[in-house]
Amino acid sequence: MAKISLTVNGKAVSAEVEGRTLLVELLREKLGLTGTHIGCDTSQCGACVVHVNGDSVKSCTMLAVQAEGAEITTIEGLAAADGTLHPMQAMFREHHALQCGFCTPGMVMSAIDIVRKHPEGLSEAQIREELEGNLCRCTGYHNIVKAIAAAFPLMHQKQAA
Amino acid sequence: MAFEGIGASVKRREDGRFLAGRGHYVDDMNRPGQLYAVIRRSDRPHARLRGIDTAAAMAAPGVVAVYTGADIAADGLGGIPCGWQIHNKDGSPMAEPMHPVLAIGKVRHVGDPIAVVIAETKAQAKDAAELLAIDFEDLPGVADLRAAAAGGAPLVHDDVAGNVCYDWHIGDKDAVDAAFARAKHVAKLDLVNNRLIPNAMEPRAALGECDVAGNYTLSTTSQNPHVIRLLMGAFVLHIPEHKLRVIAPDVGGGFGSKIYHYAEEAIVTWAAGKLRRPVKWTAERSESFMSDAHGRDHVSHAEMAVDESGRFLALRVSTLANMGAYLSTFAPSVPTYLYATLLAGVYKTPAIYAEVKAIFTNTVPVDAYRGAGRPEAAFLLERLVDAVAHDTGIDRIALRRANFIPADAYPYQTPVALQYDSGNHEVTLAEALKTADYAGFPARRAEAARRGKLRGIGISTYLEACGIAPSQVAGALGARAGLYEVANIRVHPTGSVTVFTGTHSHGQGHETTMAQLVADQLGLPLDQIEIVHGDTGQIPFGMGTYGSRSLAVGGSAMVKAMDKIIAKGKRIAAHLMEAAVEDIEFKDGAFRVAGTDKSKALAEISLAAYIPHNYPIEELEPGLEETAFYDPKNFTYPGGCHVCEVEIDPETGVTKVVNFVAVDDVGRVINPMIVEGQVQGGVAQGIGQALLEGAAYDANGQLLSGSFMDYTMPRADNLPNITVGTEITLCTHNPLGSKGCGEVGAIGSPPAVINAVVDALKEYGVRHLDMPATAEKIWSIIQANRPKMAAE
């Protein structure tokens, strides 16, 4: 067992974890943040994506101990304190980009990172390529792509490419 | 108030919690004192179990219990039941071998559960499961359908000769033979409908609990909690309904794979009773691959007899269908009544004969997966029609038009049992061709050719049967359950409404659509309506969600219950306003005395019903709550036309879907946004089947595609934008006129895609191609046919 301290959704937390405990297990089991999901055991579905120090990371691919000192944001930490949705959340709702909702937290976290990393603009083809690491079985991605394109101008205060 | 009723694209009410990370899925639940179950599964396709040594596992840290098939047998648990019985050609019943909860004596497929380890933590249970020493005696296995059906194949069940579960047929063989004898032309085709692994993104999970009074609760990833309560309670665990509550909370996709009663549900419930502590099991994705029921897996031969003008005279089909190692809940119905009865499609083929042999193999059980039987029928038929066009030189669109059941021929009795109530295939075809700019295709093909690309276009004009199902018809065909749906509508004293539905939403957006339906009928704002589903403790009964039935059957039950509410409300209103009941009309949420300005809002009536001081108490019970069971009169028959355009890179064999248009007739639409999403999702799965997905086994039954690394799930960059259109003919036999939209996408699309690929490859002499049309398959065809083309 190791004791680790980190910041999750702006709050300092610490926990006792086994060496083999994954970050996603820490979030779900120890911190009760069940919005982050587990959809596979081969790091391919993206249901577990969170932000670690501002970058999107598959939290099933990282040991909890590696998150020592890190700043983590999960889906639960996106909306403003008054409940106002992040533009990406709002656009997912607006464009019906979710059905069962299981891939959604990881999809939203990845989508935010994609838009942030491409301030120059994003084509539809680019959005589709960048979503390579996130699987959705419900939507056929059509509306997810639309939602991300619609969130771009809201996040960058300018039009998508 | 914005319009929120029938026809409005209301944003989904469930999205708020999902987007905030507050969805409530089974694996999100944890109970005080909870234990964790890990299943040790067979890694062998077929083996005798000579012994299981549990000592080391039992002694491992944190382990509370280890159970095997022997413990299950000692406690007298039943086998996992099958919900549908098919009869053979000779009238005898199908073979129905025992399906034990944990393997007894033998394992029959990779993934077959052998033992369960229950420990304080999941990691401890996992560690201990590896310490189980299992003495296997490997037996030869068989995975391939044709091999398993051939004489001398290893037997999956010693007492099932030839591995034949059933040998069934439908249609008039003599009429078909006679028509073939006078046919001008016969087109023949051999087809494989590839085996698929559903892979809902949420892995299955189950949490069992038992309280001090012996009341059990199972929380499970299910599309139909009441069905699970019935099957597990009555047949496996022998727990009566009133002591067993089954909850299916938020469920992360199903597509059929979460209809069935699975062993793990019984294991955690039974173990929770024995240990008097909650027991949770959650599948890892590798387990999903080897334990969730798979889909499709047919091998067929089809022949169409055609006269000189291209009219279809008769259709003859013989199909082998893979059942896997055991019969899953609805498996026997899929290749029979959900498949062969659909072989008329949209055509007036006068004579049809189909025979289907269902075969056991050493593979995961196969059952309904989105579309279930109907995609297999549509693929066979729409490929065969293109083959007729290819062989006769008749244009494929003209050929279809010439054989369509005309709109004025409805209701139409097919030669394979079903009676279609409504449809208009000409209209959906015309709309789809226009939207896809079919006429402009030759120019696009020429332009692609200049870039060195092969472009093809394909269509499918399909029909399916859903809104499952009229109980007596289904019962006569072998169903062991009723297939009606139930709604309980409770108008509270102050006029808000809770609707309890026996259907279940796992992505379909029922909390929105069904609330819109109720808002429309009762004249209430959406925020006064709550939809409750997924809990046998709250909902009277229900058959759940599959077969695109929730609106057509479940919504109709709501309409029926609302009719009762309104009828009772009228009697109360008549009393309050001192008018005759016949003079009361209900409109826009108020009861009015016709021809006067006297009216009472629904909330005033409900208040009077619960505080019955001024109330016709002699003739009317207080309260305003009604339950309705709705049993459909027929199936519903959505249909439409899908057009797919592909571009193939001859250097790599990679197929890109460049345009996809789906124009579907799903009957009355409540929420167009949600319907469009359902169709897009279904089409994505259909394109996946056509181009990417395929479960692979070696000859013995070792699963080769056991993870997302080996099984190609469609990703965002594999798929195009999907244009959805709707054309509506109303269902004539339910009060909503709705037909269902959940499966049309997955049914209509695979043949459209393959027809397009074949079209793109026609210069290479390709007449047919089996799914998935992978880059490797196409590249090989191109390579093999290149020299021939050069020589010509």
Ligand code: FES
């Ligand atoms: S859980 Fe699938 S990628 Fe992390």
Ligand code: FES
């Ligand atoms: S919404 Fe269900 S998996 Fe994406």
